[in-house]
Amino acid sequence: MTSPAQQRNPAAATVDRAAYVAVLVFPVLILAGGAAGYFFAPTVQQASGWTNTLLGLVMFGMGLTLRPLDFALVAKRPVPILVGVAAQYIVMPLLALLVCWILQLPPELAAGVILVGCAPGGTASNVVSFLARGDVAVSVTMTSISTLLAPLLTPLLTLWLAGQYMPLDGASMAMSIVTIVLVPVVAGILVRLVLSRFVERLLPILPWLSVLGIAAIVAIVVSGSADRIIQAGLLVLLAVAIHNVLGYTLGYLIGRFTGQPVPVRRATAVEVGMQNSGLAAGLAAQYMSPLAALPGAVFSVWHNMSGAVFALLCRGPMLAPPRALVLPRTTTPLATAPDAASPLNVAPRRPARSTPSLARVRAQPVTPFFPRIPVRQFMTGLSMPVWKCR
Numbered sequence: 001m002t003s004p005a006q007q008r009n010p011a012a013a014t015v016d017r018a019a020y021v022a023v024l025v026f027p028v029l030i031l032a033g034g035a036a037g038y039f040f041a042p043t044v045q046q047a048s049g050w051t052n053t054l055l056g057l058v059m060f061g062m063g064l065t066l067r068p069l070d071f072a073l074v075a076k077r078p079v080p081i082l083v084g085v086a087a088q089y090i091v092m093p094l095l096a097l098l099v100c101w102i103l104q105l106p107p108e109l110a111a112g113v114i115l116v117g118c119a120p121g122g123t124a125s126n127v128v129s130f131l132a133r134g135d136v137a138v139s140v141t142m143t144s145i146s147t148l149l150a151p152l153l154t155p156l157l158t159l160w161l162a163g164q165y166m167p168l169d170g171a172s173m174a175m176s177i178v179t180i181v182l183v184p185v186v187a188g189i190l191v192r193l194v195l196s197r198f199v200e201r202l203l204p205i206l207p208w209l210s211v212l213g214i215a216a217i218v219a220i221v222v223s224g225s226a227d228r229i230i231q232a233g234l235l236v237l238l239a240v241a242i243h244n245v246l247g248y249t250l251g252y253l254i255g256r257f258t259g260q261p262v263p264v265r266r267a268t269a270v271e272v273g274m275q276n277s278g279l280a281a282g283l284a285a286q287y288m289s290p291l292a293a294l295p296g297a298v299f300s301v302w303h304n305m306s307g308a309v310f311a312l313l314c315r316g317p318m319l320a321p322p323r324a325l326v327l328p329r330t331t332t333p334l335a336t337a338p339d340a341a342s343p344l345n346v347a348p349r350r351p352a353r354s355t356p357s358l359a360r361v362r363a364q365p366v367t368p369f370f371p372r373i374p375v376r377q378f379m380t381g382l383s384m385p386v387w388k389c390r
Contacts, residue, residue: 026124026211027304033215034297037222044223051220051282055180058213058278059147061206062123063188064199066144073141080135080260084142084268085149087254091272092117092247093157099243107165109232112292113239114162116280116299118154120146120181123210124304125274131311134266142271147185150279151177166288173287181279214278214300221281221297224290232294240299244306247273266314273310274303 037044074081096117100110121143129139151174159170192199222229251272255265281296 027301029211030215030218030301030304033217033219034222034301037219038226038229041223041226044219047216048220048224048285051217051285052176052180054213054217055279055282056184058123058210059181060184060188061210061213062143062147063185064192064206065123065203066140066185066189067192068189070137070140070144073137074145077138079258080138080255080264080268081141081145083254083258083260084138084251084271085145087251087268087272088121088142088146089118089149089153089157091250091254092243092275093161095243095246095250097161099239099246102242103235103239105235105239106232108289108291109236109239109295111162111165111168111288112280112284112295113236113243114165115154115158115284115288115292116240116275116277116295117243118157118161119276119280119296120150120154121271122274122276122303123207124307125270127207128274128307128311129267129270131308132266132270132314133263134270134314135261135263136267138264139267139271142267146271147181147276150276151182154283166292169287173283176283176286177279180282217278217282218297218300221285221290221293224285225294228291229294232291233298236295236298237302240295240302241306244273244299244303248306248310270307270310274307275299277303 093114094117096114099105100113105113123143125143126136126139128134130136154177155168155170155173158173159168162168225232248269252265252269254272255268260268277296277299279296281293281300284293284296
């Protein structure tokens with residue numbers, strides 16, 4: 001059932017559903033990349049040297065969607081931002097360690113899961129926060145701050161928690177994150193400041209370019225461990241699912257215990273639960289092993305699907321067909337005798353009960369889940385939360 005605001009603003013409802021379609025299409029594209037990496041492993045493996053370049057392009061696209069206004073929110077509303085970022089780098093790494101201990105993961109898989117937990121927030125979290133009616137401005141700022149802190153915190157936490165499973169070069173990892181994350185993001189912000197009008201025209205297609213880059217990274221990662229993916233796939237999927245769901249749950253509870261309103265709780269839950277798994281997969285492939293990169297590849301698919309489910313649960317029956325209107329039964333008492341003072345000297349009658357006819361029920365419009373969406377509005381739906389819905 002569409003909300004009154006959406007009935008008054010059909011364009012907003014169209015963009016809303018377009019964003020839903022985009023979030024649901026993302027896992028399909030990433031699954032296609034994984035399938036290509038598995039079935040054409042020798043051919044895809046030849047592009048393994050392009051992983052860092054693809055990650056840099058994805059981060060540059062993220063920088064193009066940011067503005068200085070996103071960082072100014074830290075001074076205006078520091079508590080929810082600091083709570084979310086702290087939860088991002090405390091809850092998810094510890095949850096990853098707990099999952100590895102419970103499932104007794106092999107060393108390579110355990111190191112990969114921990115690296116996913118130590119990664120910054122994912123760019124898709126902003127869209128999921130919008131769909132879940134969360135505070136989009138807070139979500140964007142959390143993602144921006146956690147990404148800028150990644151060169152310091154991601155290698156430090158990974159070395160501390162995953163160093164027991166395999167030897168790691170924390171300094172080299174930090175320099176790589178600076179090169180493929182910090183520099184492209186800052187460059188994207190500067191380009192948008194200089195060429196703002198030109199960049200705004202590109203914003204609708206930037207998310208699709210980013211997801212294509214992540215799909216290519218997943219294909220390269222899967223091609224490196226294609227011979228072991230069957231025996232490790234189900235175990236990795238179980239670890240990723242537990243890690244992600246616990247992240248949503250604890251993120252929401254942290255927002256509640258710190259006294260944040262419901263929109264901020266939802267944004268915090270999404271930001272904590274969704275990770276930059278493309279970055280984790282690329283770093284694992286470069287500094288760990290192809291098998292250690294598999295959790296990041298699986299997380300890329302899983303967190304988009306779980307994010308769409310989380311948004312549906314938050315919105316409730318918004319997309320359900322409208323129900324037939326049933327009027328309440330009248331309780332007007334029936335007079336026991338005519339009123340002599342009445343000019344008509346007639347007892348009042350019980351009002352006839354009004355029930356909707358079958359034709360009336362059938363005549364009510366039903367909004368489909370996937371309406372016909374123009375291509376431009378469909379592609380705009382994903383970028384709308386970042387640069388319009390403030």
